Amino acid sequence: MSPRSARLARLSRSVTFSACHRLHSKSLSDEENLKLFGKCNNPNGHGHNYKVIVTVRGEIDPVSGMVMNLTDLKEYMQAAIMEPLDHKNLDKDVPYFSEVVSTTENVAVFIWDNLQRLLPPGILYKVEVQETEQNVVVYKGEETIVK
Numbered sequence: 001m002s003p004r005s006a007r008l009a010r011l012s013r014s015v016t017f018s019a020c021h022r023l024h025s026k027s028l029s030d031e032e033n034l035k036l037f038g039k040c041n042n043p044n045g046h047g048h049n050y051k052v053i054v055t056v057r058g059e060i061d062p063v064s065g066m067v068m069n070l071t072d073l074k075e076y077m078q079a080a081i082m083e084p085l086d087h088k089n090l091d092k093d094v095p096y097f098s099e100v101v102s103t104t105e106n107v108a109v110f111i112w113d114n115l116q117r118l119l120p121p122g123i124l125y126k127v128e129v130q131e132t133e134q135n136v137v138v139y140k141g142e143e144t145i146v147k
């Protein structure tokens with residue numbers, strides 16, 4: 001069979017969700033938490049309107065013309081992002097954040113791991129979380145060895 005070439009494309013979809021949280025680490029004292037997180041350590045928390053942009057990467061299927069059907073991606077994002085996070089207190093309502101500090105970095109990892117469980121293998125490329133217009137995290141599934 002002769003080799004064929006396929007066009008690779010990246011496909012993105014965004015959602016927004018509202019949630020509140022408090023930056024507080026159980027590994028630190030109250031004083032250390034206040035010093036590290038400042039106003040974000042306020043005991044009663046604060047809220048954000050988060051924007052999440054999910055990007056998948058793959059071949060453009062010659063029959064469907066799609067990398068994946070956006071209708072399917074929408075459903076996966078509903079299950080992986082909106083259902084667990086929208087209108088929640090991240091620290092109290094989402095078990096993952098009872099032991100993990102609810103920074104934007106960790107929100108991005110949480111979403112990545114949830115999507116990985118739902119999407120076809122190897123297709124997830126990037127999760128971008130905008131906590132505010134100024135504060136943005138990109139996670140692409142990368143890990144490093146910690147000694």
Ligand SMILES: Nc1nc2c(c(=O)[nH]1)N=C([C@H](O)[C@H](O)COP(=O)(O)OP(=O)(O)OP(=O)(O)O)CN2
Binds near residue numbers: 023105131133134
């Ligand atoms: N590395 C991180 N640092 C901080 C995070 C984070 O997720 N990762 N988060 C916060 C707070 O949650 C906080 O919400 C940030 O608020 P703020 O500084 O007020 O946000 P802005 O920069 O958008 O607001 P300004 O108007 O520019 O003050 C803190 N650190």
Ligand SMILES: [Zn+2]
Binds near residue numbers: 021040046047048131
């Ligand atoms: Zn915050």
